[in-house]
Amino acid sequence: MSQTGPHGQTAPRSARERLLPLLDADSFIETGGAGGAGGARSTCTGHGTIEGRIVCVYATGSPTAADTDRITRLVELAARTGCPVIGMDTGASREPRGETDAPSDGVARVAAVGRLHRAMTMVSGVIPQVALLTGPTVGASAVTPVLADFLVLGGPSAGLQLPSTDAIETAGSSFDDRVHAEGAHHVADNEESACAWVRTLIGLLPSNNLTDPPTVEPGDDGAGEDLEQLPEQLIAEDAHGPYDVQQVIAAVLDGGDFCEVHPHRAPNLVCGLGRLGGRTVGMVANQRDHLGGVIDHRAATKATRFIRTCDAFNIPVITLLDSPGFLAEQGYEAVRGAAALVHAYAEASIPLLTVIIGTAYGATYEAMGSAAVGADLVLAWPTASVGAAPPQETVNHRHHQELASADDRESLRAQLITTVRREQTDLRRLGDLGLLDAVVSPHRTRRELIRSLRLLQSKRGHQPPRKHGNIPL
Numbered sequence: 001m002s003q004t005g006p007h008g009q010t011a012p013r014s015a016r017e018r019l020l021p022l023l024d025a026d027s028f029i030e031t032g033g034a035g036g037a038g039g040a041r042s043t044c045t046g047h048g049t050i051e052g053r054i055v056c057v058y059a060t061g062s063p064t065a066a067d068t069d070r071i072t073r074l075v076e077l078a079a080r081t082g083c084p085v086i087g088m089d090t091g092a093s094r095e096p097r098g099e100t101d102a103p104s105d106g107v108a109r110v111a112a113v114g115r116l117h118r119a120m121t122m123v124s125g126v127i128p129q130v131a132l133l134t135g136p137t138v139g140a141s142a143v144t145p146v147l148a149d150f151l152v153l154g155g156p157s158a159g160l161q162l163p164s165t166d167a168i169e170t171a172g173s174s175f176d177d178r179v180h181a182e183g184a185h186h187v188a189d190n191e192e193s194a195c196a197w198v199r200t201l202i203g204l205l206p207s208n209n210l211t212d213p214p215t216v217e218p219g220d221d222g223a224g225e226d227l228e229q230l231p232e233q234l235i236a237e238d239a240h241g242p243y244d245v246q247q248v249i250a251a252v253l254d255g256g257d258f259c260e261v262h263p264h265r266a267p268n269l270v271c272g273l274g275r276l277g278g279r280t281v282g283m284v285a286n287q288r289d290h291l292g293g294v295i296d297h298r299a300a301t302k303a304t305r306f307i308r309t310c311d312a313f314n315i316p317v318i319t320l321l322d323s324p325g326f327l328a329e330q331g332y333e334a335v336r337g338a339a340a341l342v343h344a345y346a347e348a349s350i351p352l353l354t355v356i357i358g359t360a361y362g363a364t365y366e367a368m369g370s371a372a373v374g375a376d377l378v379l380a381w382p383t384a385s386v387g388a389a390p391p392q393e394t395v396n397h398r399h400h401q402e403l404a405s406a407d408d409r410e411s412l413r414a415q416l417i418t419t420v421r422r423e424q425t426d427l428r429r430l431g432d433l434g435l436l437d438a439v440v441s442p443h444r445t446r447r448e449l450i451r452s453l454r455l456l457q458s459k460r461g462h463q464p465p466r467k468h469g470n471i472p473l
Helices: 015-022 065-081 103-122 139-147 165-171 177-183 191-204 225-229 245-252 297-312 332-347 362-367 391-398 400-405 409-424 428-432 442-456
Strands: 029-031 044-050 053-060 085-089 129-133 136-138 150-154 159-161 186-188 258-261 269-276 279-286 317-323 352-361 377-380 385-387
Touching: 015 044, 015 053, 015 085, 015 191, 044 065, 044 191, 053 065, 065 085, 065 103, 085 139, 103 139, 129 139, 129 191, 136 139, 139 159, 150 191, 186 191, 191 258, 191 269, 245 258, 245 269, 245 279, 245 317, 245 442, 269 297, 269 442, 279 297, 297 317, 297 332, 317 362, 332 362, 352 362, 352 442, 362 385, 377 442, 385 409, 391 409, 400 409
Parallel strands: 053 085, 085 129, 129 150, 136 159, 150 186, 279 317, 317 352, 352 377, 352 385
Antiparallel strands: 029 044, 044 053, 258 269, 269 279
């Protein structure tokens, strides 16, 4: 509860009070404090439970060097005990300014932030790290939440800015809400709803990289009857028009519950977590409602980060593929994004399942979880279309001489496109090449995915000895 000041106004909540909505009732135990005075400090560290599972938590505002070192010790404790760490920053963090801090104090604080960043880097991929930001954070401390696996913004004032306040004023810069929303895994209207989302997220994640996410009873037999109610433009023979892939995701997952991440970044591709048959899965899906489902470098980077996060924490990835191709972008970034996406799928040791629910052409087919880059099982809907290029492009390349000499060029082109489209929807050829495992009807997709997950539950990845891969960044 917030305290009331001497004139009746509501006093700001303490760091300890801010942590309590994250945790189960009466589960918080403070650590690293002296004499139990956590309520009076701007930084509070400790541990508690979320749905009975232990997590380490901290809340901070304007931490001193000593406060930051306490947070570092908490992160190291979380790694030793194998539990997630959740950090809440109220946004008062900024570079120390000359009129309030001696030069040595400022350097000491920045060095303490550096030690925290190193600790977070060392445990990256070992324990889940979640950052919850509720105000504007400036300077070296702005890097801290970005190093976490998940960044949540809770409130309209939440934001990040790397330069100091003076540099912002000099350059005339300001916080860009759109940029911050794109960088966040989730944007909440207020601190309370942000805490609720974090609790949901933790329930889908394992405690560490050596354990599996918690499982629950799915509550049905996996029949997937909801898939029979999909829009006609998705399951018709001449499908491939715009539709909302969220409908497919909701029909596949247990109870239709989907914890989407990065919804404000590259909406032409959807990523998020849910449960299938009681097990946590990651979903990656092309969104036809935005840019026709084409993949640009931002969408590729979004999927790459998500797949690598799932791989770090033993979460199978299901890819729903329906994209006409990569966006025709200029420059290195476009190619780098595609290469990073291929790298993420190819190096993953988790179960990888792909369902081709629409079109899959060329580089997009290869990059988006094909059998060639490591998918364990590839399924396809009967209406799927797969080829080295879209039908019109294939015709222009394969039959350019015939078209050039034809009397009725457009009529011939239409006939050839129909022939190529028929070839690309003949999925038996993919099976003959070992690139497709089964053709499944939409209403049986959920059931087949559950069965496939059970098969792959004991999958073991084998990587060649190396220090680490060198993903294109």
